[in-house]
Amino acid sequence: MKFNYDKAKGAFWGVVCGDMLGVPLEFLHPLEREPVTTPRGGGPHNQPLGTWSDDSSLTLCLADSLCNGYDPVDIGHKFLQWKEHALWTSHDFVFDIGMTTRRALEKIKAGYPPHLSGSADEDSNGNGSLMRIIPAALYFHGESIKDFLEKIHTISALTHGHPRSLVACGIYCLLVRELIHDQDIDTAWSNTVMTVQSYYDHAPFKKEIDATFAPLLSGNLFTQNHATLRATGYVVDTLNTAVFRLLMHSHAATPWQDARGITVEPNLASTILGCVNHGGDPDTVGAVGGGLAGAAYGYDHIPDSWLQVIVRRADIASLVDVFLEKI
Ligand SMILES: [Mg+2]
Incomplete structure (x- = not known):
């Protein structure tokens, strides 16, 4: 097993970059906003340039805790x-918190x-555990599949305990694990699908695999017009969109513009x-x-112009470096 340090570091910073780029667009309808191409401030939260939110x-x-x-x-x-x-x-101060996470933390x-x-309710399947799970994929990357996934599930369930959220985190972390083990994107995804199909073959997970995640795992999702793919706060939509974008961008032989005016190229910035x-x-x-793109392309591929504006960049860098030493 080959561990790629630059890709593990990229996974972490990719999350922060994607979050930071998206904060000014939150709550705005995708068809009523100009596509973002560089970091900006403002937006509905009226935050300064480089601000990141609850996701980061x-x-x-999580990383801070795992350091100990x-x-x-x-x-x-x-x-x-x-x-x-x-x-x-x-x-x-906290300006962004999901309902399911808020309820869990109050408990x-x-x-x-x-x-x-x-919560293990079916209607508590927002993306609130998926968005923060990546340090677990890095920290436990060397463990057996069973131990790896059991820990991912436990960490998801601190706020999101329904099997659907657990499986979404499992699929995502297995893909990140393949990528930081230096597999190319297509191999990483096909290995992930094989592992997911063999591990999640029992209740309560099999039902989720066969129904909810079938379009993603079978590849049927990738035959759809991507413009119809929803990217809501539902954990399945979020995972589908992130994986779809990683694969679609990596397959762009020549740059092209999609229906939303987004340039599709096989690189980290375009994917995020x-x-x-x-x-x-x-x-x-x-x-x-961003976590997937960072794990696929590596920290060195993140534009300097993005990193330079990230609020508390030095504090994050110190934590990430200490955290990666522990892996
Ligand atoms: Mg947020």
């Missing part, structure tokens, strides 16, 4: 510190054990911008797709 905050909290070893209780408490005391925020605050605090500009939840689809 909770990713950083794996302890789900500590992870839950780090998340609570973010909500209550603005731990790992851009500007010392943790009330004294529930963190592993029992996430494709995710951000695609649809209805730009910062989180950007963060999730």
Whole structure:
């Protein structure tokens, strides 16, 4: 197994870049906004240039906790510190929090054990655990598939415990794991599909694989017109869009412009911008797709002009470097 440090580092920073690029577009309808091509400030949250949101905050909290070893209780408490005391925020306050995450953190605050605090309801399948899961894919990358996925599931379930959210995080983390093991994008995806089909062959996961994730895993999703693909805050839409964009951009033999005016090229920047500009939840689809693009192309492919404007860049860099030392 070959571990590519630059790609692991890229996975982390890709999340922050996608989140930062998407923050100014949040809540704006994709057809009523100009595609973003460079970082900007403003938008509905009226945040300064380079501001990142809950997606990066909770990713950083997870990494921060894992630096001291794996302890789900500590992870839950780090998340609570973010909500209550603005731990790992851009500007010392929280301006963006999902409903399911809020409910779980309120339970943790009330004294529930963190592993029992996430909702397992079917209508609690937003993208709130997927958007922050990438440090777990990096930290546990050398473990057996069974141990790897059980830990991913536990960390998702701190806030999102329905089998659909667990499987979405599992598929995503397996793909990230393949990419940081230096597989090319097509091989990484086909290996991921094979592992997913063989591991998730039992209840309660098989039902999700056969129904909800079948279009993605069978490849049928990729025969659709991509403009019809939704990119909402539903975890399945977010995962579908991020994987679709990674594969579609990597296959662009020559640059072309899609229906949304997004230039489709086989590189990191184009892939992340494709995710951000695609649809209805730009910062989180950007963060999730950004993690994939970073893991596929590597940190060295992230534009300097993006990195330079990231708020608290030096603080993030220190944490990422310490975290990657622990892997
Ligand atoms: Mg956000």
